[in-house]
Each structure stands twice: as C-alpha cells, then as structure tokens.
Amino acid sequence: MTLDAKIPDGDLEHKWTKYRSTIPLINPANKRNLEVIVVGSGLAGSSAAASLAEMGYKVKVFCFQDSARRAHSIAAQGGINAAKNYQNDGDSVYRLFYDTVKGGDYRSREANVYRLAEVSANIIDQCVAQGVPFAREYGGYLSNRSFGGVQVQRTFYAAGQTGQQLLLGAYSALMRQTGMGTVQMYARHEMLDIVVIDGKCRGIIARDLISGQLERHFGHAVLLCSGGYGNVFYLSTNAMGSNVTAAWKANKRGAFFANPCFTQIHPTCIPVTGEHQSKLTLMSESLRNDGRIWVPKQKDDPRKPNNIPEEERDYYLERRYPAFGNLVPRDVASRAAKERCDAGFGVGTSKMAVYLDFRFNRKRYGHLEANKQGNHHPTDEEVWKLGKDVITEKYGNLFDMYKQITGEDPYEQPMRIYPAVHYTMGGLWVDYNLMTTIPGLYALGEANFSDHGANRLGASALMQGLADGYFVIPYTIGAYLSQEIRTKAIPTDSEAFATAEQNVNETIKHFLDLKGKLPVDHFHRELGKIMWNKCGMARNEAGLKEAITEIRNLREEFWKDVRVPGAANEFNPELEKAGRVADFFELSELMCMDALHRNESCGAHFREEYQTADGEALRDDANFSYVAAWENKGNNTYEMHKEDLKFENIKIAQRSYK
Amino acid sequence: MLSGAISNRLGVLVLLIISYILNSMNLTLKIWRQQNRTAKGGFKTYKVSDVSPDMSFLEMIDVLNDKLIREGEDPVAFDHDCREGICGMCSMYINGRPHGPGKGITTCQLHMRSFQDGDHITIEPWRAAPFPVIKDLAVDRSAFDRIMQAGGFISVNTGNAQEANNILIPKEEADHAFSAAACIGCGACVAVCKNASAMLFVSAKVSQLAQLPQGQVEAKERVLQMVAQMDAEGFGSCSNTYACEAECPKLISCDNIARMNREYLKSSLT
Known part of the structure; x- marks a missing residue:
C-alpha cells in the first residue's frame, strides 16, 4: 500500500485556503443524520466535538475520566503559541512554520505545519471570546512570553495553568452543546475497540466503567483524540490514566502507527525520589525564560547552591549554545543535562539533577518593579521582595507545586530538575485531512503523528490540539462525510459489532480468570525501566535489541502471572489498568523496532552511534527523510511503509542553536 | 580516581538507605469501604509499613493496594489522575478534612511528611447527597x-470570534x-x-x-x-x-x- 498524504496542490501559502474552499459541503438537514464519535475530551476532543455539534452533526463523546474537564490537557502549564506578532519582534506565519519544522529536526510534513501556523492566530481569538483569562498587560492587551527553540515572544499564557484555562474554555463549549442535546456525553467510559465494516470505521465498543457493561456505538466517522503514549515508560508527566489503548486498537485494526520512537523527554521535571514514585511532575518550560540552568564546576561539590560563587558555576547551556542559551529546544536541553550528570557533575542526593536558578531575574524584575513604583534607589531587600512578587504572579502555582513535592522553597534556593518523559510526537499516521489509513477513522492532537517531527517545541501541543479540533477537522471531515449522506445508521446488533464485543469480552475474562500473583503495576514499572534505560534519552543498537528480548519475556510473564482482582461487572480500576498495560507491552516493542531501524539521530531520537564530534544529533537525510508508518500484521509483527518527506519551502540544514 | 568515584557512589547509597530506615513510618488507616452505590458501607482498618515521607498520600494508598492485591484482597477504589493538583479528580476526606491537613492543596499533593510514625488516619469519600458513592472512595460528581x-x-460558536486584542480588559x-x-x-x-x-x-x-x-x-x-x-x-x-x-x-x-x-x-x- 502506498501512503497518500493527500496534500493539496498549489503554493504553500494558499494550499489550505484554496483546499478548504473546495471541500464539498453537506446541507444542514443531512448533517443532522450524520453521527460522529469522539474518543477523548482533551483540547482536541472537546474542541472538535463542540465545533462539529455547532455545525449540526450528531456527536457522541467518550472519556474515561469522571468529567470531560479532567482530560490531561488540563495539566499543560506554560502556554500556547500563535503567530500574532503582537510584540512587533518579527514573528509571522512563516516564522512559526519555520521554527516548528526546524525544531522538529526536519521530520515533519511542510503542508501540515504551515496550516497549523496559519490557524494559530484564530485559536487565540476563539479562546478570548470564550472567556479564557489570558495574562494581560496594564493597558489591557494580551501578554506574551518566550519558549524554547524560538527567538520571538509568541506564547500566550494564563500563569502556569494555560492548559487548564484552554481546556475549560473548550469544555464549556462542549457542555453548552451537551446541554442543548447536540452532544451525548459518555464520561467514565473507555473505548476498547473500533468496529470496521467493509473497510470503513463504523463505530466503537466501549465499557461503562461504573457498571462494567460493554456498549456498542455506531458512528459514520470516529475521531480518536486520546492523547499520547508517554505512560509506556511508567514514569512520565502524563496522568495516571493516560494510555495508548484507543490508538493501539486502531493500529490492530489497520491504522498505521507512525514514528513511534519519537518521544519527547522534557528537560525540567522534578527528579525521582524513590521506588514508590508513581509519576513525575513537570516544571514548565516557561521557567527557562526566567531561570538559568547550571551545575557546579567541581564534581561532588558539597556546598549548598547559594554558597557556590558565580565563577565556580557552569551555565552549560549558555556555554554550549550562546545564541539560544537556556532557550534551546527540549531535546537539546535534556541531552545536555544528561551529559553533565553522566559526567559526574549532577547535584542533590541522587546526583541525577541540575539547578534551575531564578535569582538573577528575580533581581532584574525587582529593579523594574521598583522603577515602576517611582523608587529609583531601592535597597537590596526591597528589590528581592518586589522581584518575588513578579515571580509569584508569573509562576506562583509552579513554585507552590515544587515546594509541596520536594519540601524545599524554590524562592530561596534553586530548583533541582532532571529530564522526564513528557510527550509523544509519534502516533497514528494521518493524511492532510487527519484521516488514518482506515477510512472514516481520524486522529487528532497528540494521538496523531502530524506536526512536530522528531521533536515538539514548547507551547505547540496546545496549539496543535486546538487547531485540529476547532479549525481543521470541521472542514476536512466534510471530504469524507459528504460521500456518506446515503449511509443509514448501521444497527449495532450486526455481526461486526458482535464480534468486536466478543473479542473485548474474552480479554476481560482472561484477565479475571488468570488469578496470577503480581499486580499490574509491578509489570508496568518493570516495562518502564526497560524503556527508560534502553529506549529513552539515548539509544544504541545493542541496547534496543536487548530491550526487545526483555519486553517479550516480560510480556509473556504478564499474560501468565498478572493478578486482576474483582469482577467484570463492577467499577474495577485494576481491570482498566491491565488492559492498558497489555497494549503498552505491544507498543513498546514496536517503539524499539522503530528506534532500531532508524539509523540516524534526529530530534528526540538520539542513537549514540550517530552523533557529531561535539555530541549533537547527526541526521541522515539521504536515507531517513521519511515517516515510518507501521502496519500491524498480527502477533507482534509489523510491516513498515514510508512516506517520503519533501522540503520545498525550507532549506534543510544541520540544526544549530549555537 | 575510579575507586574514589565508586566509594563515593557507595557512600551516597549507604546514606540513602540509612535515611530511609530512619524516616520510614508505620501507619494505621481507617478506610471507608462500600461495594457500590446501593450497598451499605463501613470502615475497615489496615496497617501500612515502610512509608517514606517523600511519598505522596496517593502513593501511600498505592502501597496499601499493592499489598492487598498480592494478598488476594479487594484493593481500595479511589479517583485520581494527574497527580499534580490540577485535574480535580482526587477526592479523599482525610481526618475530617477534604484533601487532608494541608492548605491550598489537593489529596495528590499531600505528602507523607505531613504525618508521623504511628499516626492513625481516617479516610472517607466526599460526603454529600448529590455526590453518591460509586465504590469505596470514588463518588459521582x-x-x-x-x-x-x-x-x-459564553455562547460563541467556533469561527465567530473577533480579533483578540479588540477586547481590552x-x-x-x-x-x-x-x-x-x-x-x-x-x-x-x-x-x-x-x-x-x-x-x-x-x-x-x-x-x-x-x-x-x-x-x-x-x-x-x-x-x-x-x-x-x-x-x-x-x-x-x-x-x-x-x-x-x-x-x-x-x-x-x-x-x-x-x-x-x-x-x-x-x-x-x-
């Protein structure tokens, strides 16, 4: 099968405008008979569901949480990018497009990224209209801040809770439609399979997590907005429930999975404290805007950070990357932290941490604030105090979170941070319409592989989720659904639905009958260790081969010896976890295969064999300038299909931030 | 040089183990158990040992559940997701207070350093008629x-919005x-x-x-x-x-x- 990305003809600048003006329309009476299922209620899911319902489609939304508002988009902290150029600092649609393609280390599709940059400004307009309380300047205008990999200020934010505010905006739009009856909401429901009839996706099997009943739902189209798969590493900044199940079931039914090895390790997270650790907490990238990262120049320096004099500190990002300094992209910053710690310069009890220090900018802000208040000769004490107020206003919730978790006060001493799994650029392969390789099945937001190449820039996940949901799918879904107006709702007692439900039932029964010895978490934790050590921040051929063997062995043990308590027809969180971990066990092997086949380093995928003399990722454009899309052939075997990437508008170059 | 680095690493490890032993706590938990919405519930008492002060409250419950599962008992059902205080899913009533003793934090942000060795802790679900119990500590909100x-x-359809900076606030x-x-x-x-x-x-x-x-x-x-x-x-x-x-x-x-x-x-x- 050849992959057709269905990229419209014409100039990059006009592709989207021209294309969306020519997609067939559907008359309102027909829309009312077309049913769309949305799986997941984060930024992509909520915005898509609300927008489609506003247009007149019949929409059903499924989420495993108790309310749509709890999807993990809620935890995004720092901000959302948009090419508004409010700061008059040279931003434009082209520059956002260029930064994103370069940030992704030239492994994304030009046309998709350009469209993303194009609609980014509309997102901010839409959110403000919904009442999203973005940060503002004294004149009442919207405020911006900087993020990594970029030299303009284009990030809109609401303290360190931007994801929360954007999601609540999309959620309110979704609730409005639910109240009007155009959306039927299924909270505490988990999608456990998709139903394919005559080659087209026609519905899903979902489990009501309270009663345990399996349900069959028909849809003319199904949108997977189910997020990323970072939890395959067990420890990540994802929520405990974040999982790959929806995307993985789709892969098993014929949707190709693209670039699974592209996983983002975020440089600034609170370090692991012990074996009991259940998840890791991110400290927003926006902190790098105002903080400086350093380690002591002396190994095992016993002094407290505040007692180490300036000249004995190594601001290694500023040293290695003078042009971007602390604002290098995430993959670069993470590897640099690992390099210092591996070389023995790490700090804290575990020595696997670096400092993130705010005192310079706290002083700078203190002076500015004093000046603003007419105090042109402030004392050091006044400066220190005023600076704290500014920092609190910008990042108060993050500083509080840090203090809660570590017991240390980041206002008084630098934060200790270390990289952690955060986001997955890989995901279901989609064409320009966001359709997977199964007709009628779409993937939006983090669930697809689309726009971020081998590394996502900060504040671009929120942008992509909302772009897909508000401004892309409402148009592109018409290309398919306009051909479906004669398709009547397929009764869910048909054979395809019955078989799919039967399969789900058998897996559940298997888990409950097994009566093994070890809890699901035990296996998940062990799997996470394999993945972190051998398919994490740095990979090599030998390690990946070992990982594949270890995963297979552990998977076999899991299916023989996992203990799932309770029954099928009740609220049973352990049963939910077992199903999700089973899917992680399959995906993890594919991730290693993908990492093993890609004999180059690019973005977050760092193969130790392929690096420059100074330790930077070394791409091989001649051989690997493609998307690897994996077709599931059953029994953990896969066939790879390539989508060649063409760069017609950007000159492909060695990525440099020096 | 190398042996110096090794003995240094070893020293760190020994220190970690000692501090773990000195700091670990044993607790008695009194937890509300209720099979489903209509069943009659009641308190059950559990012991947990080797609780580290660095654990979050929910990680301490994870430890208890791990033990219960291994012993063939029914683990305690509770709601949780982001574990960083923003999703609003966790909801435990701890020693008579929602989200426990800390100020301005959720249950998942409560850490065991707020408790002491030997403490008895009572854990209940949210108690309110409009929030019926689903199971144990999970309620329907x-x-x-x-x-x-x-x-x-605000009733604004996608696409209706005007330029953002036209609305000054x-x-x-x-x-x-x-x-x-x-x-x-x-x-x-x-x-x-x-x-x-x-x-x-x-x-x-x-x-x-x-x-x-x-x-x-x-x-x-x-x-x-x-x-x-x-x-x-x-x-x-x-x-x-x-x-x-x-x-x-x-x-x-x-x-x-x-x-x-x-x-x-x-x-x-x-």
Missing part, C-alpha cells in the same frame, strides 16, 4: 457537569477572572459544607464570566439557570460559614459567592 451545561459558558479584572477560573471542580467545597452547598463552585464560574466583557451579554440568564440547576441537583443553601474557602485547594475566595448573590439579585429584579 456528574451534577457539576449538569450545572455547567445549564449556563457555565484591565489587568486587574483579568487577574480577578483568572483567580475565579482556577477552580478545578473537585467538590471539596461541597464535601466540607454542612449543607452540602455548591455555592463556591457555581459562583466561581459565574464570577469569572461576569467580570469579563465577553460574559456580560448572557450574565443574567447564566446566573439564574446555573443556580436553578444547582438547586435541582439537591445542593444545599449557603449559611456563610466560609468552610469552603478555607478548604478549597485552589483558594477560591468567598467574594465570588457575594458577587454571585449580587448578580442573582440583579437578574431576578430586572
């Missing part, structure tokens, strides 16, 4: 969604709206209220939107409809004890309730 459906939004007003919008919908305010009132939750949304120019157009209908739905769901009245504000993990202020009352009165009279 869908009433909050229905209140939001009644009016917790004084910084102070934007900040006030943000403080109200920080509500995570966890329901601690209802759980702590002797009347199971949802006034803090509802007023936070009413107040956020009433303070923004975009929200003015529908302000009147919004407050009337949200309050009507709140009453229909069976939440009680506010008797100004301010317990909600004291226990809110996001420190949402009762000023919002005052504002909602004003909005409600204004809307009822005009």
Whole structure:
C-alpha cells in the first residue's frame, strides 16, 4: 500500500485556503443524520466535538475520566503559541512554520505545519471570546512570553495553568452543546475497540466503567483524540490514566502507527525520589525564560547552591549554545543535562539533577518593579521582595507545586530538575485531512503523528490540539462525510459489532480468570525501566535489541502471572489498568523496532552511534527523510511503509542553536 | 580516581538507605469501604509499613493496594489522575478534612511528611447527597457537569470570534477572572459544607464570566439557570460559614459567592 498524504496542490501559502474552499459541503438537514464519535475530551476532543455539534452533526463523546474537564490537557502549564506578532519582534506565519519544522529536526510534513501556523492566530481569538483569562498587560492587551527553540515572544499564557484555562474554555463549549442535546456525553467510559465494516470505521465498543457493561456505538466517522503514549515508560508527566489503548486498537485494526520512537523527554521535571514514585511532575518550560540552568564546576561539590560563587558555576547551556542559551529546544536541553550528570557533575542526593536558578531575574524584575513604583534607589531587600512578587504572579502555582513535592522553597534556593518523559510526537499516521489509513477513522492532537517531527517545541501541543479540533477537522471531515449522506445508521446488533464485543469480552475474562500473583503495576514499572534505560534519552543498537528480548519475556510473564482482582461487572480500576498495560507491552516493542531501524539521530531520537564530534544529533537525510508508518500484521509483527518527506519551502540544514 | 568515584557512589547509597530506615513510618488507616452505590458501607482498618515521607498520600494508598492485591484482597477504589493538583479528580476526606491537613492543596499533593510514625488516619469519600458513592472512595460528581451545561459558558460558536486584542480588559479584572477560573471542580467545597452547598463552585464560574466583557451579554440568564440547576441537583443553601474557602485547594475566595448573590439579585429584579 502506498501512503497518500493527500496534500493539496498549489503554493504553500494558499494550499489550505484554496483546499478548504473546495471541500464539498453537506446541507444542514443531512448533517443532522450524520453521527460522529469522539474518543477523548482533551483540547482536541472537546474542541472538535463542540465545533462539529455547532455545525449540526450528531456527536457522541467518550472519556474515561469522571468529567470531560479532567482530560490531561488540563495539566499543560506554560502556554500556547500563535503567530500574532503582537510584540512587533518579527514573528509571522512563516516564522512559526519555520521554527516548528526546524525544531522538529526536519521530520515533519511542510503542508501540515504551515496550516497549523496559519490557524494559530484564530485559536487565540476563539479562546478570548470564550472567556479564557489570558495574562494581560496594564493597558489591557494580551501578554506574551518566550519558549524554547524560538527567538520571538509568541506564547500566550494564563500563569502556569494555560492548559487548564484552554481546556475549560473548550469544555464549556462542549457542555453548552451537551446541554442543548447536540452532544451525548459518555464520561467514565473507555473505548476498547473500533468496529470496521467493509473497510470503513463504523463505530466503537466501549465499557461503562461504573457498571462494567460493554456498549456498542455506531458512528459514520470516529475521531480518536486520546492523547499520547508517554505512560509506556511508567514514569512520565502524563496522568495516571493516560494510555495508548484507543490508538493501539486502531493500529490492530489497520491504522498505521507512525514514528513511534519519537518521544519527547522534557528537560525540567522534578527528579525521582524513590521506588514508590508513581509519576513525575513537570516544571514548565516557561521557567527557562526566567531561570538559568547550571551545575557546579567541581564534581561532588558539597556546598549548598547559594554558597557556590558565580565563577565556580557552569551555565552549560549558555556555554554550549550562546545564541539560544537556556532557550534551546527540549531535546537539546535534556541531552545536555544528561551529559553533565553522566559526567559526574549532577547535584542533590541522587546526583541525577541540575539547578534551575531564578535569582538573577528575580533581581532584574525587582529593579523594574521598583522603577515602576517611582523608587529609583531601592535597597537590596526591597528589590528581592518586589522581584518575588513578579515571580509569584508569573509562576506562583509552579513554585507552590515544587515546594509541596520536594519540601524545599524554590524562592530561596534553586530548583533541582532532571529530564522526564513528557510527550509523544509519534502516533497514528494521518493524511492532510487527519484521516488514518482506515477510512472514516481520524486522529487528532497528540494521538496523531502530524506536526512536530522528531521533536515538539514548547507551547505547540496546545496549539496543535486546538487547531485540529476547532479549525481543521470541521472542514476536512466534510471530504469524507459528504460521500456518506446515503449511509443509514448501521444497527449495532450486526455481526461486526458482535464480534468486536466478543473479542473485548474474552480479554476481560482472561484477565479475571488468570488469578496470577503480581499486580499490574509491578509489570508496568518493570516495562518502564526497560524503556527508560534502553529506549529513552539515548539509544544504541545493542541496547534496543536487548530491550526487545526483555519486553517479550516480560510480556509473556504478564499474560501468565498478572493478578486482576474483582469482577467484570463492577467499577474495577485494576481491570482498566491491565488492559492498558497489555497494549503498552505491544507498543513498546514496536517503539524499539522503530528506534532500531532508524539509523540516524534526529530530534528526540538520539542513537549514540550517530552523533557529531561535539555530541549533537547527526541526521541522515539521504536515507531517513521519511515517516515510518507501521502496519500491524498480527502477533507482534509489523510491516513498515514510508512516506517520503519533501522540503520545498525550507532549506534543510544541520540544526544549530549555537 | 575510579575507586574514589565508586566509594563515593557507595557512600551516597549507604546514606540513602540509612535515611530511609530512619524516616520510614508505620501507619494505621481507617478506610471507608462500600461495594457500590446501593450497598451499605463501613470502615475497615489496615496497617501500612515502610512509608517514606517523600511519598505522596496517593502513593501511600498505592502501597496499601499493592499489598492487598498480592494478598488476594479487594484493593481500595479511589479517583485520581494527574497527580499534580490540577485535574480535580482526587477526592479523599482525610481526618475530617477534604484533601487532608494541608492548605491550598489537593489529596495528590499531600505528602507523607505531613504525618508521623504511628499516626492513625481516617479516610472517607466526599460526603454529600448529590455526590453518591460509586465504590469505596470514588463518588459521582456528574451534577457539576449538569450545572455547567445549564449556563457555565459564553455562547460563541467556533469561527465567530473577533480579533483578540479588540477586547481590552484591565489587568486587574483579568487577574480577578483568572483567580475565579482556577477552580478545578473537585467538590471539596461541597464535601466540607454542612449543607452540602455548591455555592463556591457555581459562583466561581459565574464570577469569572461576569467580570469579563465577553460574559456580560448572557450574565443574567447564566446566573439564574446555573443556580436553578444547582438547586435541582439537591445542593444545599449557603449559611456563610466560609468552610469552603478555607478548604478549597485552589483558594477560591468567598467574594465570588457575594458577587454571585449580587448578580442573582440583579437578574431576578430586572
């Protein structure tokens, strides 16, 4: 099968405008008979569901949480990018497009990224209209801040809770439609399979997590907005429930999975404290805007950070990357932290941490604030105090979170941070319409592989989720659904639905009958260790081969010896976890295969064999300038299909931030 | 050099082990167990040992559940997801307080260093008639969604919006709206209220939107409809004890309730 990305003809600048003006329309009476299922209620899911319902489609939304508002988009902290150029600092649609393609280390599709940059400004307009309380300047205008990999200020934010505010905006739009009856909401429901009839996706099997009943739902189209798969590493900044199940079931039914090895390790997270650790907490990238990262120049320096004099500190990002300094992209910053710690310069009890220090900018802000208040000769004490107020206003919730978790006060001493799994650029392969390789099945937001190449820039996940949901799918879904107006709702007692439900039932029964010895978490934790050590921040051929063997062995043990308590027809969180971990066990092997086949380093995928003399990722454009899309052939075997990437508008170059 | 580095690493390891032994706690937990919505529930007592002060409260429950599963018993069901204090899913009533003893934090942000070796800890679900128990410590908060459906939004379809900077909002007003919008919908305010009132939750949304120019157009209908739905769901009245504000993990202020009352009165009279 050849992959057709269905990229419209014409100039990059006009592709989207021209294309969306020519997609067939559907008359309102027909829309009312077309049913769309949305799986997941984060930024992509909520915005898509609300927008489609506003247009007149019949929409059903499924989420495993108790309310749509709890999807993990809620935890995004720092901000959302948009090419508004409010700061008059040279931003434009082209520059956002260029930064994103370069940030992704030239492994994304030009046309998709350009469209993303194009609609980014509309997102901010839409959110403000919904009442999203973005940060503002004294004149009442919207405020911006900087993020990594970029030299303009284009990030809109609401303290360190931007994801929360954007999601609540999309959620309110979704609730409005639910109240009007155009959306039927299924909270505490988990999608456990998709139903394919005559080659087209026609519905899903979902489990009501309270009663345990399996349900069959028909849809003319199904949108997977189910997020990323970072939890395959067990420890990540994802929520405990974040999982790959929806995307993985789709892969098993014929949707190709693209670039699974592209996983983002975020440089600034609170370090692991012990074996009991259940998840890791991110400290927003926006902190790098105002903080400086350093380690002591002396190994095992016993002094407290505040007692180490300036000249004995190594601001290694500023040293290695003078042009971007602390604002290098995430993959670069993470590897640099690992390099210092591996070389023995790490700090804290575990020595696997670096400092993130705010005192310079706290002083700078203190002076500015004093000046603003007419105090042109402030004392050091006044400066220190005023600076704290500014920092609190910008990042108060993050500083509080840090203090809660570590017991240390980041206002008084630098934060200790270390990289952690955060986001997955890989995901279901989609064409320009966001359709997977199964007709009628779409993937939006983090669930697809689309726009971020081998590394996502900060504040671009929120942008992509909302772009897909508000401004892309409402148009592109018409290309398919306009051909479906004669398709009547397929009764869910048909054979395809019955078989799919039967399969789900058998897996559940298997888990409950097994009566093994070890809890699901035990296996998940062990799997996470394999993945972190051998398919994490740095990979090599030998390690990946070992990982594949270890995963297979552990998977076999899991299916023989996992203990799932309770029954099928009740609220049973352990049963939910077992199903999700089973899917992680399959995906993890594919991730290693993908990492093993890609004999180059690019973005977050760092193969130790392929690096420059100074330790930077070394791409091989001649051989690997493609998307690897994996077709599931059953029994953990896969066939790879390539989508060649063409760069017609950007000159492909060695990525440099020096 | 190399042996120096090894003995140094070893030293760190030994220190870690010693500090772990010195710091680890043994606790007695009294937990509400209830099979389902209609079953009769009751307290059961459990011991957990080797609890590290660095663990979060939910990680301590993970340790208990791990033990229960290995022993063939039914683990304790509880709601949780982000484990960083923002999704609003976790909801434990700990020693008579929603989200436990800390101020301005959720259950998942509570760490065991807030407790001492030998402590007895009582853990219950949210207690309020509009939040029926699903199982053990998990409750049904869908009433909050229905209140939001009644009016917790600005009616703007996708594509309707004007240029964002055409709507100027004084910084102070934007900040006030943000403080109200920080509500995570966890329901601690209802759980702590002797009347199971949802006034803090509802007023936070009413107040956020009433303070923004975009929200003015529908302000009147919004407050009337949200309050009507709140009453229909069976939440009680506010008797100004301010317990909600004291226990809110996001420190949402009762000023919002005052504002909602004003909005409600204004809307009822005009």
